[in-house]
Amino acid sequence: MSWLQNPATETQITHRARLWLYATSVLVMVFLVIPTLLVIPMSFSASQYLEFPPREWSLRWYASYFSSTSWMDATATSLKAGLLTALLSTPLATMAAYGLHVSRLRHANLLLMLLLTPMVVPVILIGIGVFYAYVKLKLVNSMLGLVLAHSMLAIPVVMLVVSSALKTFDMDQELVARSLGASRLKAFWLVTLPQIKFSVVTGAVLAFLTSFDEIIVSLFVSGGPNSTLTRNMFNALRDQVDPTIAAISTLIVLVTTILLVITQYVGRSK
Amino acid sequence: MTDLPNAFALQRNALWERLGLASLIMPALLLIIITMLVPVCWLFYLSVLSDAGNFSLEHYQRMWEQPSYGRTFVNTFKVSLLTTGICILLGYPLAYFLSELPQRVANLCMVAVLLPLWTSLLVRTYAWLVLLQRKGLINNWGIELGMWDEPLALVHNLTGTLIGMVHVMLPFLVLPLYSAMRAIDRNYLRAAANLGAGPLRSFWLVFFPLALPGLSAGVLIVFILCLGFYVTPAVLGGGKVIMVSSRIANDIEIFFNWGAASALGVVLLLLTALLIFGAMRLTRVGSVLSDRAAS
Numbered sequence: 001m002s003w004l005q006n007p008a009t010e011t012q013i014t015h016r017a018r019l020w021l022y023a024t025s026v027l028v029m030v031f032l033v034i035p036t037l038l039v040i041p042m043s044f045s046a047s048q049y050l051e052f053p054p055r056e057w058s059l060r061w062y063a064s065y066f067s068s069t070s071w072m073d074a075t076a077t078s079l080k081a082g083l084l085t086a087l088l089s090t091p092l093a094t095m096a097a098y099g100l101h102v103s104r105l106r107h108a109n110l111l112l113m114l115l116l117t118p119m120v121v122p123v124i125l126i127g128i129g130v131f132y133a134y135v136k137l138k139l140v141n142s143m144l145g146l147v148l149a150h151s152m153l154a155i156p157v158v159m160l161v162v163s164s165a166l167k168t169f170d171m172d173q174e175l176v177a178r179s180l181g182a183s184r185l186k187a188f189w190l191v192t193l194p195q196i197k198f199s200v201v202t203g204a205v206l207a208f209l210t211s212f213d214e215i216i217v218s219l220f221v222s223g224g225p226n227s228t229l230t231r232n233m234f235n236a237l238r239d240q241v242d243p244t245i246a247a248i249s250t251l252i253v254l255v256t257t258i259l260l261v262i263t264q265y266v267g268r269s270k
Numbered sequence: 271m272t273d274l275p276n277a278f279a280l281q282r283n284a285l286w287e288r289l290g291l292a293s294l295i296m297p298a299l300l301l302i303i304i305t306m307l308v309p310v311c312w313l314f315y316l317s318v319l320s321d322a323g324n325f326s327l328e329h330y331q332r333m334w335e336q337p338s339y340g341r342t343f344v345n346t347f348k349v350s351l352l353t354t355g356i357c358i359l360l361g362y363p364l365a366y367f368l369s370e371l372p373q374r375v376a377n378l379c380m381v382a383v384l385l386p387l388w389t390s391l392l393v394r395t396y397a398w399l400v401l402l403q404r405k406g407l408i409n410n411w412g413i414e415l416g417m418w419d420e421p422l423a424l425v426h427n428l429t430g431t432l433i434g435m436v437h438v439m440l441p442f443l444v445l446p447l448y449s450a451m452r453a454i455d456r457n458y459l460r461a462a463a464n465l466g467a468g469p470l471r472s473f474w475l476v477f478f479p480l481a482l483p484g485l486s487a488g489v490l491i492v493f494i495l496c497l498g499f500y501v502t503p504a505v506l507g508g509g510k511v512i513m514v515s516s517r518i519a520n521d522i523e524i525f526f527n528w529g530a531a532s533a534l535g536v537v538l539l540l541l542t543a544l545l546i547f548g549a550m551r552l553t554r555v556g557s558v559l560s561d562r563a564a565s
Contacts, residue, residue, distance in 0.1 A: 029382040031360075038401065039396070096294060117307070120494075123498065128531055131522070155298050230392055234392060241400060260388055
């Protein structure tokens with residue numbers, strides 16, 4: 001254990017004097033990952049009481065999830081809302097990011113702040129505001145209302161990703177294309193978009209996840225046949241600890257990880 | 271109009287083009303205005319209507335007079351401050367440790383910080399509920415290891431809420447702090463050591479001030495997110511930890527009292543805006559001061 005005596009940095013402190021730092025950091029990292037990592041084995045437990053390590057393995061909670069119509073309907077609603085949100089918010093946010101970037105308006109910063117407000121306003125306030133408006137517009141419990149509200153929440157996320165890509169993009173390339181006779185739209189479509197493609201796809205994935213993970217707005221404006229998965233999970237958690245949720249959680253972690261790994265992979269191979 | 275001066279026509283062309291480009295912002299802006307700004311302004315309006323429908327400040331007055339509202343705000347601030355404080359205690363050493371590691375190892379360890387961010391909030395809340403309950407893992411292990419005899423009440427109270435909230439907020443503190451620490455030129459520390467400062471002194475006088483912008487950014491984000499937080503206190507607090515957001519939800523779901531809920535929401539929004547504004551002023555003052563100190 002002689003390395004303990006070695007200096008940790010080029011200043012005087014030794015590794016031994018820093019052991020507390022290493023111990024704290026490792027413990028905090030364990031604290032951060034443990035809930036996610038424990039849910040997975042627990043979902044395969046046969047017992048009603050979630051134990052770790054499970055004494056007996058079984059797939060009964062997965063069976064109970066896949067055979068329940070209410071969980072299946074909720075999953076379908078969430079997937080549909082996520083996809084539609086990605087489809088609606090990605091083009092809107094990309095247009096807005098592009099417009100802000102190239103038009104060089106005098107009040108661009110003010111507009112940007114306005115477009116980012118959904119990130120700053122407390123979600124509970126957005127939730128009840130949207131609920132109130134939807135009661136008047138008869139949009140409560142409708143897919144359209146859910147997708148519109150989720151798109152509003154997703155637009156700032158997509159905009160931030162696409163704007164940062166546009167900042168590193170050389171706009172003169174578009175100018176060249178236009179000087180050779182391409183229209184603005186054609187130049188964007190054939191020159192700019194292929195080069196910021198990765199960020200647009202990342203933005204779309206984040207938009208999907210924003211909607212898929214969203215709890216509070218869904219709690220207020222989704223319901224009946226259009227109840228989302230998060231809404232059902234939240235209500236189930238308030239009542240009792242149902243191990244089916246462990247199975248659902250494992251599936252959600254799996255889907256999210258696959259989506260994010262795919263975007264990383266696409267980004268690397270571009 | 272063919273006899274217009276060419277320059278004028280070009281100028282008008284350019285103006286139209288810029289307006290056309292600016293109009294690309296409109297669909298997104300319109301969606302945000304319709305689904306967020308208008309409803310929130312509507313809530314502002316509802317908050318100054320009495321139950322009879324006249325203009326009145328009775329909802330704000332009640333908030334001022336009823337001690338239960340005061341307790342809710344005190345509770346919210348208490349939980350937010352405690353969460354932020356614990357996040358600093360746990361996050362500062364971790365960010366420091368990560369910033370000292372070689373880049374490759376640090377990137378690997380960052381997965382631990384990012385994993386909670388990409389795990390659904392409900393999944394994590396559920397996991398904590400299972401881990402912390404009376405017959406949960408933490409209690410079982412603690413009793414088996416002889417650390418305590420009776421199952422501790424770790425969930426459906428303040429303890430559970432704090433554990434869950436710290437877990438949610440920690441990445442938001444560590445990420446800006448880590449990038450600020452990474453950017454610090456370690457030659458400053460070598461220079462301090464060379465001039466005779468001990469490790470503690472060079473940390474306190476050189477490293478800490480240089481990492482301060484990252485720390486204050488993280489603290490601000492965490493505190494603001496805590497103020498409006500709903501899901502974790504609602505599930506892990508088990509109805510015993512009443513924060514402003516849970517109270518707003520209750521006013522709507524149970525009492526259908528839009529005026530009271532809106533008034534609470536308005537106060538929450540103003541508090542948040544005030545904090546952001548104040549922090550922006552402060553950091554500007556702070557950066558001016560540090561610039562002056564550096565020059």
